[in-house]
Amino acid sequence: MTVPVPTGPFAALREQLAEAAATFGGSPDAVAGILAGMVDDVDRALGEPLEIFPVCHHSPASALAMVRRLRAKQPKVIYLELCEDLQPLLGELRNCRLPVAVQAFASELEGFPAEWGPLSVVAPVTEASAEYQAIAYALDTPGVELVLVDRSTDHVFQWTPRDDTPADGGDAEPPPTLDEDAALHGDAVGVEIGELRPRFAELETYLLHHGKVRHWSEWWDQYVEQPLADADHDTYRQVMVLIGSLFRRLRPAGSDRTDRDEDRERYMWTRMRQHLAASGADPADCLYVCGAFHAASRVEQFGLAADAPPFEITGRTGTRWRYGLIPSSHSAIEAQFGLASGAVSIAAAAWTKAVSRSGLVPFRLDGQRGGRSRRGKAGSGPSPAVPVTDRLSGFLAAPPVPGGLDEAELRGWCVDIVRLARRNGYLASTADAIAVFETSILLAGLRNRARPTPYDFADAAVTCIEKDVVPGRRDVRRLCEILLGGDRVGQVGYDALPPLARDVLDRLAPLGLDLEKRTVQRALLDLHGDPALAPCSDLLWMLRHLLPPDAVRPIMGERRLGHRSIQESWDLALGRNQRALIELGYEGVTVEQVLEQRLRRAVRGPRATAAIALGAVEDAIRLLDSPRLVDELGARAVELLAAERTVDDAPEVLRRIRRLLAHHRTSGALPAWCRAFVTTGYAHYCTLLPTAVVDEETGVRQVGAMLGFLFGMEGLALSLGCDRSQLELAVAQSHPETPAKVALLWAARHQLGLLSLAELRQRCAQLLGNPLVVPAFPQYLSGFVQALEPVPALAPFVVETMSTAFARLPDPVLLPWLPTLITTLRDQGPELVPLLVREAGRTFPGTLPALDAWVPPWIAPAPAVAAAPSVAAGPVGALLAAHPEPVDAVAALLGCDAGWRPVEAPPGASEVAALLAAHPGTVDAVAGLLAAAGAGR
Template sequence: MSVLDPAATAIRLFDAERNLHFFPIRHHSPACALHLREALRAIRPAAVLIEGPVDFEPLIGELLAPGVVPPVAMVALPDSEAREKGRGGTTYYPICRHSPEYVAIQQATELGATVRFIDLPSRHPSMLSDDRDRQDQPLLPMRETMFDRGAYVEAMCARAGFRDGLALWDGLFESRARNTDWRGFFASVGAYCSALRAASDENELQADGTLARETMMRACIDNAIAARSGPIAVVTGGFHTPALIDAKPETPPPAGAATRSNAWLIRYDFRALDRLNGYGAGLPLPGFYERVWERLTGTNDANSSLTEEILVGFRAHLIANEPALAFAFPTLRSMVEAARRLAELRGLSEPGRTELFDALRSSAIKEEIEVGAHPLLAAFTTYLQGDRLGDLPPGSRLPPLVERARGEAKSLGLSLEDAVPKTRELDIYRKPRHGQTSRFLHAMRLVAPPFAQRNKGPDRVHGFRADMLMETWTYAWSPAVEASLIERAADGETVRDAAATILIRRLADLEKEGQRNNAEAAFNLLSVAFDAGIGSAADTLVAAVGVAVDEDTNLARLTNALVIGQALNSRARMMQSDTSIRAFSSLLPPLLDRLARRIAELLYDLAAVNADNVGEAIGCLAALAEAMADPDPPFPTEPLRDALQHLMTVQLDPQLTGAVIALAALIGLIEEAEAGRRLSAALAGAFERPGDAVRTLSGVMALAPQLFVNESSVIAAIDGLFGAVDDQGFLALLPQLRMAFAELSPQETDRVAAAVAAAHGAGEDDIAILQQVPDARVLSEHLALGERLRSQWLQDGLAAWLEPSP
C-alpha cells in the first residue's frame, strides 16, 4: 500500500489503536483551518500538540484574551549573547484568524483540552536557519518554500495545468474547503506532503535544521503519549508529518532545547504576512484569504458571491483612491463572468485567487502586459493583500514603552490604525505642535528605526537646505516597530528616556572604540539629542563633548564640530519656547568658547603642514570660514584672528598660503585689495616655480574664488606667469589649472576671459572664437602634436619655417 495513496495515508494519519491523530496543515490555510476545527470537534482530544516553539507556550493564554484582534505575532528577542554570536534579529510566529494553529488553540480551549507547543525554542540555532532574501524580512520558525517549488511540484503543475505551486495548492486543497469530509481532506494533504518529503534531499534537511526540529517534536509526542488521558491531536506543517507519523522509540530532545526566552505578543499586519513580501510561510495576499475565511465561517453573507464582493469593492476602491485606473461597470460584469467561467473550466466550485487575476487581465487590460508591471495588477495585488493591523487590549502584557509610544504618537495626530505608510509634513519652526511631532519622530528613529523616515528637511548641521522650514516624514506602525520598542524597553518607559539611554550608551561606545577624544563624533551625538528634544541627556553629553574638545588634536574634526555646534546654538535661539530645547541653550555657548580657543591653539601648527596633508588643512580653513561668516558668532573670534594673522607672516605650503589669504579676506582681517596685493606678491615670488604659483591660486579658489575674479592685479600676475611658460611647461601645469579653475562659475569664467582678452588687445569677436576651442583633453593632445611637429622640423633643417613672417 503506497503512502502516496490518500486512503493509505488516512490509515497512518488517524491511528485508532493508539488514539493518535495527525493533521498535516499549511500555515494560514483557510481550508486546513476549517477542516481542523471540524476534526477536533469530532474526536474531542484530551491534548492538542501544535508545531510552535515551546518557549511561546506561556503566550497561549494571552493569545485568547478578550480584545485580542488578529493578526498578532508571538515574538522572541535575541539576548546579548545571541547578538554577539551573530544570531541577532527578532523571531516572529504570526497568527491570523484563518491560521490552523489559532483555530486549534481556540477549539482545544473550548473543549477543555491541554494545548502544547512541541517545536524547538524560538532562539535555538536550528530555528534560526536564515533563508531570507532580504535582511529586513522576519526570522520565522515556520518555512514552507518546499510547497511551491521542486521537481514534484513542477511535475504536478504540468500534469494538472496549474501555472505554479501556489495555484496548484489552491486548486487541489483550498477549493475543497466546503467539503465536509475532513478525513478525506487531510488524507489528500498528507499524501501530497509525503510526495514532497520523498523528493527532498536529506542533507539539506539536516543543514537547515528540519531534522533537529523533528527530533524535538517526536520527543514531545512521546511524552504526551506516556502521559495520555485520551485522544491526542498533532497539528504540524504537512512537510513534517511523514517524519512524525510512525511510532518511534523514545527520543531525547536536542541539546540546548531549554524553554526560557524573552517572548511577547505583539500586533502584526497583513503586509508582513504576505508571501509576496518575502514571508516564508502561508499563502500570498492574506487579505483575500481572510475574506474567504469570513465566508466559510459565516461572518459574511454566505448567499452573496465572494467574487462579486471582491471585484465590486475593488472598483469602488479605485474610484475613491486611484480614479485613473477605475474601470466601467460593463467591464466589471465581464470580469465577474470571466472568473466564473474560468472556475468552471478548471473544475473548481468557485473562483479563487488565480481566477480573479486572470479575469482582471482578460477583461480590463487591453494592452500588452510586462510581467508584474501593469499598474492595475499592482493595485489589485495591494487591495487583496490587505492593510489590517491587529490589536491588543489595554492592559496587555507589554512594556510601558510600547503603549506610551503609541499614546504619544496618537496624541500628535499620527495615524496608527493600519500598516499603510503615511506622509506627514511639519512646519517645524513656526508651529509648536509640529516641532513636538518632529522631535518625537527623531527620537523614534533612535528607539525604533522602522517607524519613521525623514524624506526632506533642513540640515542645519551640514548646511544642506539649511533655510528650509518644512520637514517631510513617512511613517507606519508595523511588527518591526513593536519588536524594536520591546527590545528597548529596559532603556526607559518613555521614548525620550529610552533615546537618552541609547545616546549615552553610544557615547560610552565612542570611548570603547578609542574615540573618546573625537570632538566631531561627540558633537554629532549632541545634534541627535537636540533634534529629538532629549533635554535630559544634555548635561551628560555636553560634559563628554567638553572632554573631547580638550583632548582632540585633530583640527579637521574640531573645525567640523564648530560648524555643528554653531548651527545647534542658532537653532536653540530660534526655539527658546520649547522646554526640551532650553536645556541646551545655556550649555552651548561655554562649550563653543572652549572649542574656538582649542582650534586657535592648533592653527599655529599649520606652519608645519606639507604638500601631502595640505588638502585636509584647507578643509579645516573652509569649515572655519563657514563658522566665522556669522555676523554675530557664538564664540570668541579674537584668538582665531590672532592665529591667522600669525600664519600670514610665516612660510607656508603655497596652496595653504593662498587659502590663508582667502580666509583672512573673507573674515575681514584684511581688505580684498590687500588680499589681492598679497596674492600677487606670492605669485610673483613663485615666478621661477610655476607649479607653486598654480598651487597658491588653487588654495585661493578653494575658499574665495572671487578674489581672483575681482582683482585685476592677480589676473595680470597669472597671465604673466602663463606668458613665460613654454608649451611643454603649460601642458605640465594643465591638470592643476583645470582643478583650480573648476571652482569658478560660468559667469566668473567669462569675466576673467574678458579681462585677459582686453589685456592682449582682443575683442568680443576673438572671445567668441575662443569659446569654440575644444575641451582641455583635445587641446592638450593638439599642443603635444604641435610640439612633435616642431621637433621634427628642427631635425629636418626647417627651422626657418618656424620663424614668424616679417
C-alpha cells in the same frame, strides 16, 4: 526468499502502488520504494496514540478541519509547533485585530556574531489558519492547556550556520524590495506552522507546468485546498500526511536545512514526552498540531513508543530576548514566506465563504469577535476513538467533483472590478465587464477547471482592462487583490502594547487625536497660547529622532540649539508605524530612557567619531534637558578627537563645534568639555597639519576645515593656554604638492602675517604668466575658494582672482573647468557661495549701463599725484616725516611702496597747528605710541 505480505489498513493501497510503479516505471525498486514509503509514513503517523494533526500554514482547509476536530474531540492538551518561549504572548491576541505577528527581538547579542544584530523572529497569525483556531480554542475553553513545543527563538539562531545570514536561519526569505505594508515584518526571520512546499526545484516546476498554473499558491489552491475543504477528518489527515511525505522523500539529502528540520522534530517529541511525564496527561486527550512535513517524520524519537534516547537540548545563550506583538498584513505574510501576491487575501475570502456555506462556528478571541460573532458551543462530549481505515484509495481514485459555475459570484466580481478600475482612472465600461466574465470562463476551460478561480478572474481582468500602464496608477492585478479580500493590516490593541508605547499614547492624548488609526493626522500646536502642549512638543521631537521619518514629520516649526518655535504643525502616522513604536518599547520604559541609551551607544560604538559625538551632544541639548548627559557625551567627544588619526570629519567637526560654542556663549559660561575640546583640537590639528597637506587621500576641504578650526578658534585657544608658535611651526613644516593645497597654505601664511597681500597677488600673476602652469590654475583657484573657511577676509582677493582668471584664461582651460567649479562649490562649499556673492555684489556695479564704464578696482590707474605721498605740514606731519618706519610698515602690508615728500600746507593748517600747540599732551601721547610701534618693527 519469501516476501512479507503487507498488512494493516493500507495494505491494499501499498500493493496497488507497487504494481503501478512496476508497470509505469520499468524498474520497481526506486519508484516503488518511494510510493511504499509514503504509505508507510501515513500508516505510522495515523497509528500514533498521540493524535497528530497535520496542517499547512494559512490554509482555509486546514482551519476548517481544525474547527471540526476540536469540536468533535475536545482535547485537553494541545501541543503546537511554535517557538516555546512565545507562549506568554498568546493571551495578548485578545487585544489585537488580526493579522498580527508574535515577535521576539534582541539588540544586545551574546553568543552570536555581532554583525547579525539586531535579531528578530516573527510568527504571523491570521484567522484563516489552523494554529489560530487551536490557540483560540485553548484560551477560551476552561481546563485546556496549550503547550508550545518547537525550538526557542534563541535556538533558531543557534542552529543557523555561522557563515549564513540570520535570514537563512528561518523558513523563508523576504524579497529585496517591498512596499510599505509588505515591509511590516522588516528583516525579521519568519517561523510558521506547516510550511508545505516542494524543496526539490524540479518537482515544483513539473507540478506547475502540468497543473497549468504560474506559481505554487495557485497550484495548492486548485489541487489541494479546494478538494480538502469539505473532506472528513480521516481523509484530510491521510492526504496531508501523504503530501508531506512526498515532499519529504523528494528533497535533497545532506543539506543543513534537512538537519535543522530533523533536529526540530527531535526537539518537539522530546518536549511532548517531558510534558506528558510531568503532567500525567492521557495521550488520548491530547492533540499534536504540526506541519504536514513534520507529521511524516522518520527520526528515531518519533512517537511515544520510541525507545531512542531523548534528544539533548542545549541551553540558551546569554542574549536577552524581548517579546511583543507587532501588526502584520496579508502582503507582509506573502513577502515573508514567498507566496504569490494576493494568495493570503484569496485564502481569507475562501475561509469566509466556506464558513458561511458550511455553517461552522469558528473559534474567535474577544478582540476578533467584533460584537457580532457568537461563541460556538462544544459538542456533548469527546467523540470515541475510531479505528484507522483507508480513505486514501477512494480519494485518489475518485474523479474531481464537478462544481457548477457560480454565475452570480463571477458576475459580481466582474461588475465590481470595472467599478474599481474606473475609480482608479481606467476607461473601463460594461463591455469590459462582459469581456472579463467570458474570458474567465475561457481561461478556466483551457486550464481544465470546472469553474473559474480567483486567479483565472485576475488574469482575465488584466487582459481585458489593463490596456496600458500609467506610472503611479495601481495595476489591475492589485485591484483584483483589493476586490477579493484586500490587504488586511492588523493592529495591536492598547492593552497589548509595551509600556513605552502606551506611555507615548497617553502623553500625546492632549492633542485630541486617535493616534491608533493608520491614517495620517495633522496636529496643530500653539505653544504660546496653550503652554500645556509643550510636553507634547518635546515628545514629538524625540520621536522624530527615534522613529522612521514618515511616522512623525514636522510641517511647521523647528527645534535647534537655543531656539523653540511658538507654533508647530505635525503630520502623525503612529498607527501606520506601530511596529517601529513597539520595537522602541523593547529598548526601555520611556522615550527619554531609549534616547539616552542610543546617544550613549552612538558615542561608545566601534564606529564612533568626534563628529558623531558632537552630534550626540547637540541632540542631547535639543531634546533632553540633562547637563550631566551633555558633559558625559562632550568628554567622550574630546577622547575621540584626540584618538583620531585622520581628518576626514574635520568639516563636520568644525561646523558642529562652532554651533555649540555659539550656543554656550549666549547661554552662559563655556562648560569644561568645550574648553577641553578647543585646546585638544588646536593641538591635534596642529600636529596633523603637516601630514594632511601631503596626504593624497586628504581633500582640500578637509585641510581647509582644519585651518578653519585653528584660525577660528585661535583666540579662544590662546586664552585657554595654547601656544601660537605651535600653529606657526605646523604651517612652516607643511609642504603641499597639489595646487589647491598650495593655495590654501598661502592663505594660511597670509593670515599669520608671513605673506602680504601684494606678494600673494604677485604670485597669482606669475602663475597666470607661466604657460606651463596656466592649465593648473583652476586648481589654485579652488584652493583659494576653500581658503575662505579659515580666512574669510580674503573674499575680495578671491573675487579679484576669479575675475582675473575669467579674463585671462584661454577657453580650452576655462570652459571645461567651469562645470567643475560649480559642482565643487555646490558639493564641498555651499556655505562659501553666499560670501563670494556678497563680495561680488559690493565689487561689481549694480546696473547694466554702469558696467560699460566700470573699471575693476584692482587694475584702476593711480590718481594723478606726485610720485611720493604727501605729508601735511605741522607737528604731526613733521613727526611722521621724522619717523617714517611705522607708516612704511603699514604701507607695505597694504601694498603701497611709495616714498615721502613735503607739500604745501592746505588751507586751515595754521588753525590746526595752533590747536595742537595749545594741547601738546595729545600730540606727545600719539608720538610716543608711534615711536614705540616703529621701534617694535
